[in-house]
Structure formats: C-alpha cells, structure tokens
Amino acid sequence: MTGTPLDPRALRDAFGCFMTGVTVVTALGPDGKPLGFTANSFSSVSLDPPLLLVSIANSSINRAAFESAPGFAVNILAEGQKDVSATFARPVEDRFATVYWRKGPVGSPLIAGVSAWFDCTLEQAVAAGDHTILIGRIGGFEATPAPGLGYYRGAYVTPAQTAAQLPTGPDVVISAILEAGGQILLMDDGQGGLTLPTARVGREGVQTALAQLIAATGLTAAPGSIYAVYEDVAQGRQHIAFRCAAETGRPARGAFVDLTAEGVADVTDPAMRVMLERLADEARIGNYGIYFGTHEQGRVQRTGER
Incomplete structure (x- = not known):
C-alpha cells in the first residue's frame, strides 16, 4: 500500500x-x-x-x-x-x-x-x-x-x-494537442491530410505513452490535462486527447499551424477536426470544456461543472 x-x-x-x-x-x-x-x-x-x-x-x-x-x-x-x-x-x-x-x-x-x-x-x-x-x-x-x-x-x-x-493490440489511442503561441502541431497522416501526434497505448500505460509521443516530436512539453474522451464505435477504439503546453521550437516532424478552423481544415479524421475546431472557438473566448461521448455525438462539460 x-x-x-x-x-x-x-x-x-x-x-x-x-x-x-x-x-x-x-x-x-x-x-x-x-x-x-x-x-x-x-x-x-x-x-x-x-x-x-x-x-x-x-x-x-x-x-x-x-x-x-x-x-x-x-x-x-x-x-x-x-x-x-x-x-x-x-x-x-x-x-x-x-x-x-x-x-x-x-x-x-x-x-x-x-x-x-x-x-x-x-x-x-x-x-x-x-x-x-x-x-x-x-x-x-x-x-x-x-x-x-x-x-x-x-x-x-x-x-x-x-x-x-489474446487481443492483437491495444484499443486505446491517445493524441497530443501541442500548443504554442496560438498554434498547434500537426503532422502528415500519410493519406494526403494532417493529424495530431497520435499513438496506440500498450502495456506501458497512457501516461508513459503520452510522454513518449511528446518526446518523439522533438519538442519540450509537459504532459497536459485531458481534453476529450470518445469512443470510435466502428473501430472499437477509445480515444483520449490531451492538451499540452509546448515551448516554441522546431519539431522533428510536422509543423505548427494556426489554431483556427482554417488552420485545421486539412485534418483528415472528422472527429479530430471537429474537436480542434471546438478548441479554436474555446481558445478565442477562454472558456474550455472536456468532451465525453462517441466519435459522432456526446457532450462538453465545462471546467468545474458538476
């Protein structure tokens, strides 16, 4: 104990x-x-x-x-x-x-x-x-x-x-929303679009996987707070997105883009793009919330709301 x-x-x-x-x-x-x-x-x-x-x-x-x-x-x-x-x-x-x-x-x-x-x-x-x-x-x-x-x-x-x-792999996927100076880091998703730094979680656990994901970007950032938890019913996966404040620098992969609806328009995954559009709106007014639900629908709970 x-x-x-x-x-x-x-x-x-x-x-x-x-x-x-x-x-x-x-x-x-x-x-x-x-x-x-x-x-x-x-x-x-x-x-x-x-x-x-x-x-x-x-x-x-x-x-x-x-x-x-x-x-x-x-x-x-x-x-x-x-x-x-x-x-x-x-x-x-x-x-x-x-x-x-x-x-x-x-x-x-x-x-x-x-x-x-x-x-x-x-x-x-x-x-x-x-x-x-x-x-x-x-x-x-x-x-x-x-x-x-x-x-x-x-x-x-x-x-x-x-x-x-046993299952062939984990069913938990994490994403790191690395923010610096009103921008976020996006990467090539290999399908002609963009995506957040993303990784599947194994036996190392979520926090270790998140730290490894951040380290792979070449940026200095502290693992941040949870921003969204949603399930992709079709693929049987749970997604957890974390907001992480990053120091401005040159990433090993990808590039920083403006945190605006236009800046995230090329994000391929619809659920991820909607999440980032929400973040852009919340950053503009300074009122953040946590999303819980599926990749199609859910609810946003404002910080401190019970």
Missing part, C-alpha cells in the same frame, strides 16, 4: 500492468452498505494529480449511489477470482455476502485476494451517452504479484494461456 504523497513511478508501473482485465468497481451506498459492479476495463487519466476513470451504465440501479458516493475503488481481479467476477456481473441481492472485504485508505470497499486495487475520491461524474463516467482521484493503491484475470471474446483468459488467444 502506498502512503501520501503517492509514488508516481509506482503508480505509473501499476497503470501499465493493469490497464486491461476484469475489475470490480466498489463504493459505499447511502446506508453504508457496500455496492459493486463488474467492469472490463478502466483508464488512467493523469499522474499529476493521480486520476483514473471508469464508466457505469445509466440503466444500473446503483448509478445514483455511485454518483453521490464520496469515492470508489477499482479492484483488479486475480486469475482465480472468476466466481467473484460472475457474482458482480449478474443481479444478486447481496453481492458481498460471499466476498471478504475491508475499507481502503480512502474508505471504499477493497476485495480480498485481488491482483491490485486503487482507492479513490470521486473527482467528477460525467454523463456520456448511455453511461456515466466516474473520474476518481487516487488516494491509495497496491499491486500484488498475483496474475490478473482477463476477458476476451466472451471468455476469461489468464497469463498462462497462449498469446494467440
């Missing part, structure tokens, strides 16, 4: 190892009783401050309780906990009746024997289509040597199974 402040390197390593797999998200209800549901994945959002996100279906009877709870925990199940996954995935009157748990350092229920856990305070709850995204600020975490439990194509998988049975 970590203390306060959290160890960024240990937290980054934990994210890199446990970004995928079967998780049980838990919280305490208004009556003090534990609540939980099974989720197939979660995402790191930021290391400074340490934030992660999970989503809960709006149809869940526990959605309101999770939105109003002071915090929640993400429990990454170990390979021997298929029964726990099944219990929290189906309607059961008391899902904790056969599960040993304790309160974590932040106060959320932690399930015994898991591969890892993250205990969080609720930073923000954001409506996004038919789900609600829960953003948590990590107050404590622990990663154990126990191998994690995965789920792929309708079946559980474990590290002991062959690599051929």
Whole structure:
C-alpha cells in the first residue's frame, strides 16, 4: 500500500500492468452498505494529480449511489477470482455476502485476494451517452504479484494461456494537442491530410505513452490535462486527447499551424477536426470544456461543472 504523497513511478508501473482485465468497481451506498459492479476495463487519466476513470451504465440501479458516493475503488481481479467476477456481473441481492472485504485508505470497499486495487475520491461524474463516467482521484493503491484475470471474446483468459488467444493490440489511442503561441502541431497522416501526434497505448500505460509521443516530436512539453474522451464505435477504439503546453521550437516532424478552423481544415479524421475546431472557438473566448461521448455525438462539460 502506498502512503501520501503517492509514488508516481509506482503508480505509473501499476497503470501499465493493469490497464486491461476484469475489475470490480466498489463504493459505499447511502446506508453504508457496500455496492459493486463488474467492469472490463478502466483508464488512467493523469499522474499529476493521480486520476483514473471508469464508466457505469445509466440503466444500473446503483448509478445514483455511485454518483453521490464520496469515492470508489477499482479492484483488479486475480486469475482465480472468476466466481467473484460472475457474482458482480449478474443481479444478486447481496453481492458481498460471499466476498471478504475491508475499507481502503480512502474508505471504499477493497476485495480480498485481488491482483491490485486503487482507492479513490470521486473527482467528477460525467454523463456520456448511455453511461456515466466516474473520474476518481487516487488516494491509495497496491499491486500484488498475483496474475490478473482477463476477458476476451466472451471468455476469461489468464497469463498462462497462449498469446494467440489474446487481443492483437491495444484499443486505446491517445493524441497530443501541442500548443504554442496560438498554434498547434500537426503532422502528415500519410493519406494526403494532417493529424495530431497520435499513438496506440500498450502495456506501458497512457501516461508513459503520452510522454513518449511528446518526446518523439522533438519538442519540450509537459504532459497536459485531458481534453476529450470518445469512443470510435466502428473501430472499437477509445480515444483520449490531451492538451499540452509546448515551448516554441522546431519539431522533428510536422509543423505548427494556426489554431483556427482554417488552420485545421486539412485534418483528415472528422472527429479530430471537429474537436480542434471546438478548441479554436474555446481558445478565442477562454472558456474550455472536456468532451465525453462517441466519435459522432456526446457532450462538453465545462471546467468545474458538476
């Protein structure tokens, strides 16, 4: 278990190892009783401050309780906990009746024997289509040597199974919006158009992938705040875009263009182009928001809005 402040390197390593797999998200209800549901994945959002996100279906009877709870925990199940996954995935009157748990350092229920856990305070709850995204600020975490439990194509998988049975690649894509002096960095997308610096995320985790993506541009920039989270339903990918303040300089690839609708007109991907057009409008009036939804529709939540 970590203390306060959290160890960024240990937290980054934990994210890199446990970004995928079967998780049980838990919280305490208004009556003090534990609540939980099974989720197939979660995402790191930021290391400074340490934030992660999970989503809960709006149809869940526990959605309101999770939105109003002071915090929640993400429990990454170990390979021997298929029964726990099944219990929290189906309607059961008391899902904790056969599960040993304790309160974590932040106060959320932690399930015994898991591969890892993250205990969080609720930073923000954001409506996004038919789900609600829960953003948590990590107050404590622990990663154990126990191998994690995965789920792929309708079946559980474990590290002991062959690599051929596992997904061929990650389904998380990140983009870096590198801003300097009213301009942003765009690159040739190889299709006659432009794109943001973009990378797919592997086991290294989002934050490490973002740092590597920025370094590859040859610019000096700090990994910034999340600006958009959206799902490309057709391709089965989740996109996360980060705004990063960059120092003016000569990039190793691409070039800076004006942050205007005209400047981003040659961006090939429609969702990315619309996102950048929104950023241009927000930069002009100084009122920024975070987009949550799909590549076709969603909502913008203004900073500080609940």
